């Protein structure tokens with residue numbers, strides 16, 4: 001089976017004044033469609049940088065990134081935006097909902113941006129609201145929702161374009177244990193339906209639920225449970 | 230992004246921060262409102278003056294004694310510059326001109342009018358029967374001065390409405406004998422009240438035959454000769470004919486000034502039109518100020534919404550989409566401000582017209598269109614920079630902002 005993600009020789013260097021921060025060092029990585037990957041490691045080890053790169057929000061200083069067989073590092077910003085729109089769903093630690101929009105409108109936002117017809121949007125939003133137990137919260141604004149509900153809206157939003165992969169950077173970081181559990185369960189259900197799931201987490205317990213663990217340290221991939229096995 | 234979605238998004242973003250948006254709308258509306266009100270005032274003044282001048286009469290050619298200062302310097306004239314009198318005979322001669330329909334010689338002066346112990350100062354106009362027709366005036370009572378020899382005239386007078394009220398109150402004025410200066414006149418008519426006006430206020434006049442007025446003021450020369458041309462097209466011809474006749478009678482010297490009402494009107498029209506334009510320009514400056522405000526407000530908005538912009542990019546928005554969203558917001562707010570300003574301006578102009586019914590304070594169409602157009606253009610123009618800044622934001626850094 002072809003890799004969904006193929007990173008080779010990735011370097012990401014940040015310049016802070018005179019000093020250089022090597023956020024990612026010579027990274028090689030393959031992830032296959034449908035995998036469930038937990039990215040772990042100490043703070044500052046480059047987990048978020050890796051995820052941003054995978055999500056085409058950032059560009060590497062060196063190396064190549066093939067997504068579904070296509071070299072995406074050389075794409076124009078517009079083409080990258082299109083790939084983000086169709087193939088990638090983000091879930092953030094701090095939810096990142098638009099405060100003035102209702103739950104339904106937040107879920108519809110990626111489709112609105114992609115120019116999908118209102119009728120189709122309506123249909124998909126309704127299904128997502130039902131799937132995520134938000135049917136009676138459709139017209140609530142984020143500040144009227146609990147943390148768990150907000151993250152469920154964010155997950156609904158990340159999936160509504162039916163992406164190939166979901167990138168979640170500490171999705172339970174702002175939630176209590178029970179709610180975090182609930183959110184992880186939702187993401188895992190999505191993964192079972194075939195979506196590739198990549199989760200950054202500090203929590204070893206949550207991380208161990210993934211079929212594959214990546215351990216980052218100082219910008220390097222220290223341990224990959226797939227290659228160790 | 231579809232256009233309706235784009236506009237809904239921009240609208241929600243605008244209403245999501247009411248203070249910022251209302252500030253912007255207010256600034257824009259003040260600018261547009263100022264353009265509408267100030268041009269209404271300027272153009273109102275122009276119309277007012279033009280109307281007043283038109284009501285003096287139509288197709289008028291006006292002959293004044295003496296060379297006009299604007300006529301250019303003529304050394305031959307300046308040596309023998311004792312202007313001949315402009316006489317009733319000159320006026321009579323003008324009737325020969327083919328392009329002339331009517332001639333109304335007039336002379337003016339101040340004197341006192343008294344009746345039954347009441348005395349007041351008046352403006353006396355010496356005129357002929359033609360005066361009322363040439364000036365398009367109307368009578369309230371009685372009749373005007375009779376036609377006949379201009380060099381003579383019965384001791385009859387026509388008085389203005391206000392003089393009538395002050396001298397006679399509720400008593401009948403017609404047929405009464407009054408004293409003007411040291412002469413006695415019989416009142417034969419009363420002019421219709423005209424009210425305040427630039428050109429045609431006759432309310433405080435006493436009109437007597439021109440020959441008697443000349444005798445009263447001991448002067449041979451006329452103040453003006455009003456010449457009515459046959460038609461609008463004949464005005465220029467009447468002007469040259471009249472000038473030629475006077476020149477012949479004055480031994481070849483052009484010692485009178487002949488102006489046409491059209492020329493006077495055109496001058497005023499130009500002058501006050503320029504004034505309106507200047508005023509509109511000043512008002513437009515406030516629009517430019519509003520434009521700068523648009524820019525600053527939108528820049529603040531970009532800063533405040535940095536995280537949102539990062540999110541939009543993560544969700545697949547292109548730079549162009551984000552740019553359009555911010556531009557649409559700036560355009561919408563500017564348009565709202567322009568429409569509000571238009572309504573405010575028109576309301577203010579309406580109130581002005583209510584308070585001063587004689588003053589036609591209507592904003593000209595061009596000014597309204599220019600005001601609205603400038604508002605939109607400045608709004609969008611000054612919205613470009615913030616929109617571009619938003620589109621260029623780095624998504625990772627933006628998302629990190631709280």
Ligand SMILES: Nc1ncnc2c1ncn2[C@@H]1O[C@H](COP(=O)(O)OP(=O)(O)OP(=O)(O)O)[C@@H](O)[C@H]1O
Nearest residue numbers: 014015016021023042043044045046047048049050
């Ligand atoms: N925009 C930036 N400019 C400079 N340095 C940066 C930037 N972003 C990240 N870094 C640095 O790169 C390194 C990796 O950062 P990254 O955010 O990927 O760590 P992380 O593993 O996600 O940490 P955490 O668990 O705290 O979120 C850190 O040393 C960080 O200081």
Ligand SMILES: [Mg+2]
Nearest residue numbers: 047048049169
């Ligand atoms: Mg991180």
